[in-house]
Amino acid sequence: MNAVPPPMPDYASRFLAQREAFAADRNPSLPERRERLACLLRLVDENEAAFIAAVDADFGGRAAQETRIAELHVTRSAVKFARRHLRRWMRTRRIATELAFLPGQNRLTPQPLGVVGVVSPWNYPIQLTLCPLVGALAAGDRALIKPSELTPRTSALLAELIAKYFNPDLVSVVLGDAEVGKAFVALPFDHLLFTGSTAVGRQVAAAAAANLTPVTLELGGKSPAILDASCDLAKASARIAAGKLFNAGQTCVAPDYLLVPRGRAAETAAAVRAAMTRLYPTLAGNSDYTAIVSDRHRARLAALLAEARDAGAEIVEVNPANESFDGRRKLAPAIVIGAPGSTRLMREEIFGPLLPIVEYDGLDEAIAYVNRGERPLALYWFGRDAARRARVLSETVSGGVTINDCLLHFVQEGQPCGGVGASGVGAYHGEWGFRTFSKLKPAFRQSDLSGFPLLRPPYGKMTDWVLGVLKRLP
Numbered sequence: 001m002n003a004v005p006p007p008m009p010d011y012a013s014r015f016l017a018q019r020e021a022f023a024a025d026r027n028p029s030l031p032e033r034r035e036r037l038a039c040l041l042r043l044v045d046e047n048e049a050a051f052i053a054a055v056d057a058d059f060g061g062r063a064a065q066e067t068r069i070a071e072l073h074v075t076r077s078a079v080k081f082a083r084r085h086l087r088r089w090m091r092t093r094r095i096a097t098e099l100a101f102l103p104g105q106n107r108l109t110p111q112p113l114g115v116v117g118v119v120s121p122w123n124y125p126i127q128l129t130l131c132p133l134v135g136a137l138a139a140g141d142r143a144l145i146k147p148s149e150l151t152p153r154t155s156a157l158l159a160e161l162i163a164k165y166f167n168p169d170l171v172s173v174v175l176g177d178a179e180v181g182k183a184f185v186a187l188p189f190d191h192l193l194f195t196g197s198t199a200v201g202r203q204v205a206a207a208a209a210a211n212l213t214p215v216t217l218e219l220g221g222k223s224p225a226i227l228d229a230s231c232d233l234a235k236a237s238a239r240i241a242a243g244k245l246f247n248a249g250q251t252c253v254a255p256d257y258l259l260v261p262r263g264r265a266a267e268t269a270a271a272v273r274a275a276m277t278r279l280y281p282t283l284a285g286n287s288d289y290t291a292i293v294s295d296r297h298r299a300r301l302a303a304l305l306a307e308a309r310d311a312g313a314e315i316v317e318v319n320p321a322n323e324s325f326d327g328r329r330k331l332a333p334a335i336v337i338g339a340p341g342s343t344r345l346m347r348e349e350i351f352g353p354l355l356p357i358v359e360y361d362g363l364d365e366a367i368a369y370v371n372r373g374e375r376p377l378a379l380y381w382f383g384r385d386a387a388r389r390a391r392v393l394s395e396t397v398s399g400g401v402t403i404n405d406c407l408l409h410f411v412q413e414g415q416p417c418g419g420v421g422a423s424g425v426g427a428y429h430g431e432w433g434f435r436t437f438s439k440l441k442p443a444f445r446q447s448d449l450s451g452f453p454l455l456r457p458p459y460g461k462m463t464d465w466v467l468g469v470l471k472r473l474p
Helices: 010-024 030-045 048-059 064-090 127-139 152-165 178-185 198-209 233-249 265-279 295-310 362-372 386-395 430-436 461-472
Strands: 093-095 105-112 115-119 142-146 171-173 191-195 215-218 224-227 257-261 314-317 334-337 354-360 378-382 400-403 438-445
Touching: 010 115, 010 142, 010 178, 030 048, 030 064, 030 127, 030 152, 048 064, 048 152, 064 127, 064 233, 064 430, 115 127, 115 178, 127 142, 127 191, 127 430, 142 178, 152 171, 178 198, 191 198, 198 215, 224 233, 224 362, 233 265, 233 354, 233 378, 257 265, 257 362, 265 314, 265 334, 265 354, 295 314, 295 334, 295 354, 354 362, 362 386, 378 386, 430 438
Parallel strands: 115 142, 115 191, 142 171, 191 215, 224 257, 224 378, 257 354, 334 354, 378 400
Antiparallel strands: 093 105, 105 438, 314 334
16 A cells, blocks of 8 residues: 655645635736735734734734834834825836837836745744735735744734735645754745845845745844944934844843943943933833843843853943832843953844943044944944044945934835845845735837848858947947
8 A cells, every 4th residue: 555645744734725716716806915015004004912922922012002013003013104105106117218129118017926925033023024014915916924933922923913914825834843943944046035144044045045045134243333433322322222222132132242432431331321321211110111021032141141240341221210120021221431352242243232342543443333233234333523424334244224313214115124235135125025926027018110130141141231330329
């Protein structure tokens, strides 16, 4: 007797079902795509309270307002922006035709890729799951989603709601641990978008390469904030404090360290500490201040701080009420001055409420410091001097930049969001998300009046004459 084949894994069967559904409907119309996006908007609007509760439970404490701002508002904005601009994005565009090929015509038509995969992280488990989905639905694709196992309640809620609002052959969520994640990214998707660490991103890229699956990798890195001598220190400190401590620093584009002019580290630390204290006069019982997502991650952050202290760094703790955090996952912010470059704090992406300060002598040294490291996901510059600002923008390479504030370039739907080098590959948001999940297919339409038959064999004097004319064209 023939052996019964083992059952197909759930994620693989869902993938095949979406493949078959796409084969039957390869190019959804504008009204169909808009309705799919409207369905996603209803999912967010009708379940706001459930999302807030799930995220709060997963983190062990996160302000409802932070979830509403960073998760729900950003997702709503992305959906509305896509619905508003989708007609233009879908339009076949006329592309200029070189003189030699006239009266032929060039056209560029976006078309859906097929079935795309989205792997999302734990730090913003709603936004970083649903915003890539906006691009996929706008492009006319079908999507299989693998959310993080480190936020299990939110991931389970996403799976439940997406199953309620969408047919599984259009959008479906796969739950599971890291082993499921490895199998998931090995599926032959038509495109794969991963958001997470650089180390895991390398593994994802390697798995996708076996299928020649194109990838968009939204990673991270050590994003600097450069304080120019011309900056308003009080204003800059307030904005840095808010950007750094939003979600307790568990943000891929959070300022990872400050570069300040030589001799101003103590002054800057005092200003930032004062700004953080105004934001969070208490910590342990303050519902505005987010907890660290897991005991393991909190222990890692504590170890980074301890190593820096042991290496001789000055630690400026920000704990205005001198509270104890026993039994809690919250961690008091700390500003670190003079940490050696060999410490993990200065080598690894921090992803928490720890803020090192590094002094520099002149702009050349500040730029060189940034450029010695891997290219960051974000860069922040604070100051009024236009010439020095222009130098920083032109002489450093980063995924994105915000000037005189933090984080805000990330949520601009009219701009691409993506890293460079070790901080990421590709981009999404707005039209860039639509393009990422589309094939921009060029087509050339030949005219009956084409002169190219003159360049076909048998070759002779006429061929040479035509080639001479083409050579002289501008």
